[in-house]
Amino acid sequence: MATVTALDDRVLEGLAEIVGHQYVLTSKTARINRARVPSMFAVHRWEEHVPQVVVLPASAHEVSEIVKLANRERIPVVPRAGGTGLVDGAVPLNRGILVDIKRMDHVGEVDLAERAITVGPGVNMFKLNEMLRPYGVMYPDNPASYTCALVGGRIGTNGWSLLGARFGHVRNLVISFEIVLPTGEIIRVGEGGGIKTRSSSSGYRLKELFMGTQGTLGIVTEATLELVKRPEAEFSAFWLQRSYDTAWKTGGELMRSGYATIAGVMLFDERKVDFVRRDDEAYVPQPDWCEAVCAFALYGNRAEVRPAAKEMMRIAKASGGEYVGDEIAQLDWSARHDRYATPLHGRTPNGQVAPMSWHCEDAGIPYPKVPEIRKRWHAIVDDLVARHPIFDDWGMFSYTNGPYKPWGDMLCEIDVGIWEEHLDDETWGAWVDCKREIARASIEVGGTISAAHGSSRAGEVDLVPLELGGAYDVMKTIKRALDPNNIMNPGKYGLDSAYEDG
Ligand SMILES: Cc1cc2nc3c(=O)[nH]c(=O)nc-3n(C[C@H](O)[C@H](O)[C@H](O)COP(=O)(O)OP(=O)(O)OC[C@H]3O[C@@H](n4cnc5c(N)ncnc54)[C@H](O)[C@@H]3O)c2cc1C
Incomplete structure (x- = not known):
């Protein structure tokens, strides 16, 4: 590793005075570990x-003091939560101070009357829900990274939940939160001035403004979360389909069926089926004729879920698909949090097993355009794989995207494996170009670059102005107004350009 310029002793001493010596980490291992992303x-x-130093604060006050020091000294600050983000958001592009928020994992009182709980940004959903179980409630943010992403990172990315059609996504589930601004002030944003109020028309919608910023507008230090009654019933069903077209049409009917208990409807295309088929740990036996999968999940009270399940199964059966059976369907649905194992199942095109890392596109695509984008994306990736066989097309899946309203557009993900050991400037450049084409195609069909993870990776980030139009200029104005010295996660979202002319 190249030598990284150490920060001034004076700065390190200042940080130690704020958080304590044992929470200022300068070792290579501590710093390298916190530059890693999946x-x-x-x-x-x-x-x-690699960051120059890692600090682990324990309170909003400490975070505020760190940020003030960094602002005085013009040192970049990068917040990091679980480190599971898929768009390099927590990577310190310009080095500086990495603020690891994992020690801020306090959990407040469970408020059953107002159905809310206040927690630190270092809390993870899996542990939180284990703790909430005896109370008969849960926090329903349920990404595939459920066991390892943390509340701070979920807000930093404006994350998307697998149960979003039923319970909403992060922006619907975080009622209010506290954030340290780039100049060190601590504010709370929510519905007006309320901590647990669900709706207010006072002032601007600042809660949403400070979500999905990838840490470019401040550091979240506390959040008040929505609690819902623990569902009495869960029903998941996987249907094997003979063609992608049938799966897509059936999925559309299920999405538009109007049942309020729908938590999600999902489609796998033939390449995703192939990927699952070659995967030694696949739960679903795949007959040769299976070209696609259409699946759905329902959550709610028994009295709602049972009749809705019956009707949804009738719709799926009418499509000519084949039901995989209750046991496999339940196993497959519960494996939704196992995606960390995905990269371990990489294969080169000639079938050689290779440890690959993983890109997953997460575009929001209008439902009518899903078949078209599938073809375009595969053609783009095929071209890349033909030139550079260290890449591998792992297929596409689509999932209902709208919170509470599971129709209109779908989160579409093409997964691409990459044999990182063989990455060099040439293959990296080819990947970035490919990524740009994938993102451009999403915009051209009327979609967005990202429905879940953000759009700050190389390749897609330069297309953000194309997607947002004039709104991107407003983003730059806001960034410069709130972060005059560009210390909060600089280099992200092309926002350095906000400082170019003065
Ligand atoms: C296997 C796997 C499955 C996934 N499935 C999903 C999924 O279903 N849905 C989904 O939405 N995402 C998914 N992701 C992506 C990832 O889990 C999410 O983006 C998640 O929200 C990141 O949370 P984190 O705690 O890991 O944050 P990090 O990766 O640490 O940070 C993410 C961003 O937030 C910023 N940030 C971190 N903490 C704070 C803070 N306190 N204040 C302000 N900004 C902060 C960081 O600087 C960074 O820009 C998946 C990832 C993996 C690896």
Whole structure:
């Protein structure tokens, strides 16, 4: 690893006075571990993005003091939560101070009357829900990274939940939160001035403004979360389909069926089926004729879920598909949090097993355009794989995207494996171009670059102005107004350009 310029002793001493010596980490291991991300990343140039120091604050006051110090000294600050983000958000592009928020994992009182709980940003959903179980309630943010993403990172990315059609996504589930601004002030944003109020028309919608910023507008230090009654019943069903077209049409009917208990409807295309088929740990036996999968999940009270399930099964059966059976369907649905194992099942095109890292596109695509984008994306990736066989097309899946309203558009994900060991400047450049084409196609069909993870990766980030139009200029104005010295996660979202002319 190249030598990284150490921060001034004076700065390190200042940080130690704020958080205590034992929470200022300067060792190579501590710093390298916190530069790591699971997504496709220019690993051959990794050493350029290792932080100079890691700090672990315990309170909003400490975070505020760190940020004030960094602002005085003009040192970049990068917040990091679980480190599971897939768009390099927590990678310190310009080095600096990495603020690891894992010690801020306090859990407040369970408020059953108002159905809310206040927690630190270092809390993870899996542990929180284990703790809430005896109370008969749960916090329903349920990403595939459920066991390892943390509340701070969920807000930092404006995350998307697998149960979103029933319970909403992060922006619907975080009622209010506290954030340290780039100049160190601590504010709370929510519905007006309320901590647990669900709706207010006072002032601007600042809660949403500070969500999905990838840490470019401040550091979240506390959040008040929505609690819902623990569902009495869960029903999941997987239907094997003879063609993608049938799966897509059936999925559309299920999405538009109007049942309020729908938590999600999902489609796998033939390449995703192939990927699952070659995967030694696949739960679903795949007959040769199976070209696609259409699946759905329902959550709610028994009295709602049972009749809805009957009707949804009738719709799916009418499509000519084959039901995989209750046991496999339940196993497959419960495996939704196992996606961390995905990269371990990489294969080169000639079938060789290879440890691959993983890119997953997460575009929001209008439902009528899903078949078209599937073809376009596969053609783009085929071209890349033909030129550089260190990449592998792992197929596409689509999932209902709208909170509470599971129709209109779908989160579409093409998964691409990459054999990182063989990455170099040429293959990295080819990947970035491919990623750009994938993102451009999403915009051209009337979709968005990202429905869940953010759009700050190489390749897609330069298309954000194309997607947002004039709103991107407003983003730059806001960034510059709130972060005059560009210390909060600089280099992200092309926002350095906000400082170019003065
Ligand atoms: C296997 C797997 C499955 C996944 N499935 C899903 C899924 O279903 N849905 C989904 O939405 N995402 C999914 N993701 C992506 C990822 O889990 C989410 O983006 C998640 O929200 C990131 O949370 P984190 O705690 O890991 O944050 P990090 O990766 O640490 O940070 C994410 C971003 O938030 C910023 N940030 C971190 N903490 C704070 C803070 N306190 N204040 C302000 N900004 C902060 C960081 O700087 C960074 O820009 C998946 C990832 C993996 C690896």
